[in-house]
Amino acid sequence: MAVNLHIPAAADIHAVAGVRIGVAEAGIRKAGRRDLVVFDLAGGTTVAGVFTLNRFRAAPVQLCEKHLARGQAIRALVINTGNANAGTGEPGLAAAQATCDALAAELGAAPTEILPFSTGVILEPLPVDRLVAALPRALADLRGDNWLNAAHGIMTTDTLPKVVSRRVAIGGHAITITGISKGAGMIRPNMATMLGFLATDAGIAQPLLDTLVRELADHSFNRITVDGDTSTNDSFIVMASGQSGLSVQTAADAGYAELRAALIEVSRELAQKIVRDAEGATKFMTLAVEGAVNTREALQVAYAVAHSPLVKTAFYASDPNLGRILAAIGYAGIADLDVAGVDLWLDDVHVATAGGRHPDYREEDGQRVMRQAEITVRIALGRGSAAETVYTCDFSHEYVSINADYRS
């Protein structure tokens, strides 16, 4: 049921020099699927990441943060699907550590040079023996053109793999940016989403990359929501191999603005793909809030509307029951909101003004927009100049079916 989610042709998925990927079947949860992915990074690659703010953050997330905090080179990433290794206490940490130890031994690296990731069911022990046993097969599969297989390899309830790849010319260098993401439920990233991996052959100095990864997340994964459930495993990783010849040290360097813009574009598209393939989604909604006093307030309103089950089911039904949007704006938590200053549009249709229905609004106009697969809800608060945009989807029977059956 994915909404306008396109998979690029193989020829349009560009390998990133310095990044090789291997995929293998470990049998973590289900037999017959390649559920283990390894990224192998060439020397000189810088890596930065942002992770969930959920207090029950997964064991691999805890190790990633620890390993990245050392400020030293990262040699490889290892990702399993089928089990989140979250809510698993000390045994979970030991399992994540054992994963790093095993891959490090295979590569002749230190365990702290490995970043581990897991996604799947929470509160169940990770079958680490099966994972470790499959590592040699993943390493035997290492190659540069394995991005689509990796995108398949990290899927859980996703119906389609999510890959975005771009080539841009910056300062005489041909730069490649390729990334993958996954996620369809438990999506309300609060730092980044589970999981996004983005690589470029531009070189980006570590301090700059550490700043940039947060900016990218705030322009992409931190602006999507499916069900408001912030995962225990959200992780967004950016890798910069430098093998294109372009290398930036500071934000003032030549080419950085263009590189940053290209990375934002790819990050946003990866994030939007998660919404397009959200559990049960039939509509892709852009919630644009303007006229807010500040960013926080704009996001409060956008998320209140985006999380309202009543709003989401109305979109599913293509029913212009748009008072539900006003109700959500009204309970978003702006204590001094003057509803007389609020305006609401569906695409180009002016629905509400001055605390009530716009005099020119006709139900058939609302109905026309509601029938579309992609809809922009624009809300003007009339209080200030801050604006924010959040992406979400509708709420369907299928969402309930998927989440009532997820473990079975």
Next chain:
Amino acid sequence: MAVNLHIPAAADIHAVAGVRIGVAEAGIRKAGRRDLVVFDLAGGTTVAGVFTLNRFRAAPVQLCEKHLARGQAIRALVINTGNANAGTGEPGLAAAQATCDALAAELGAAPTEILPFSTGVILEPLPVDRLVAALPRALADLRGDNWLNAAHGIMTTDTLPKVVSRRVAIGGHAITITGISKGAGMIRPNMATMLGFLATDAGIAQPLLDTLVRELADHSFNRITVDGDTSTNDSFIVMASGQSGLSVQTAADAGYAELRAALIEVSRELAQKIVRDAEGATKFMTLAVEGAVNTREALQVAYAVAHSPLVKTAFYASDPNLGRILAAIGYAGIADLDVAGVDLWLDDVHVATAGGRHPDYREEDGQRVMRQAEITVRIALGRGSAAETVYTCDFSHEYVSINADYRS
């Protein structure tokens, strides 16, 4: 699909001396249903209310607040279903005013002695002419034993009427307490719910009743949620006629503690009935959070769990996918939560401890509890001594069906 929602026998629904109710068909939205209710109150009755904090509060809510703020006697209440008269701007206020004017003229009262209430679709004009035309028929129907008809009259997507009635002996007086409520969706009251009406023949001085109504709401309607959508029309009204002979002036008066306890019990039961009849509900869940630093924090955790679509769909499926509860606790917003101190129980089954699964937990024990129609989720945060309890329901296919079809 209501969960253990009982309608008392007619003999167990006690009239409240001083309170007469009339019900009539006004044809507000649908033909053939009695959608208009009038409460007529004897002289000497004190009335207090609490109302939604939604900024898009409905026109009748605005008039109620204004009329109650005068501190003078209230003579009658008038309630329509089928149209919320919310998001209707100035024309909506005029319609609510016209309703008060018309009923006041019929009763020989002042318009400020009338409290108006509306429930139904938002953003549509109230057909006030049809409402006003039906008022004489409602007044012709006035009688003391009309509570069940009134409970029917205020229903929207409710499947069953909600009435609670008690008789208690306090200080030698036989006291009656009877109330009705409605609501099945857009339920996350933030002051009170749309709609609760509670009457007693005890006398309660106005200042004391003004305080008491907030306490009652905080023990009942302000502790339930269905979908997290705070309505534009939430209203909870308490009426005290004094005709039993018992009259209390201050909280220190003889009999007040017993009266308060009885009123809390009835209020809570009325509120719980809304959850039992929530849109699509198949399970009634009690979320008890303890060991919190303060009330706010306990409620944050309870509502995070109560609003999680993933938790709600797991309960619908009777699937003990209980890591979803940990994830919700983890994103509830307690920045310094130490998950090693969190414990989780399903009824008597100890599910999680020390940041992971309890060593004695067996899936079949979780499965056994999940199959029940009523489940208590107990969460101990291990941080302090504050505790709060919130009531909610599961999230089913039927919820989506109801809300995708509500206006059709």
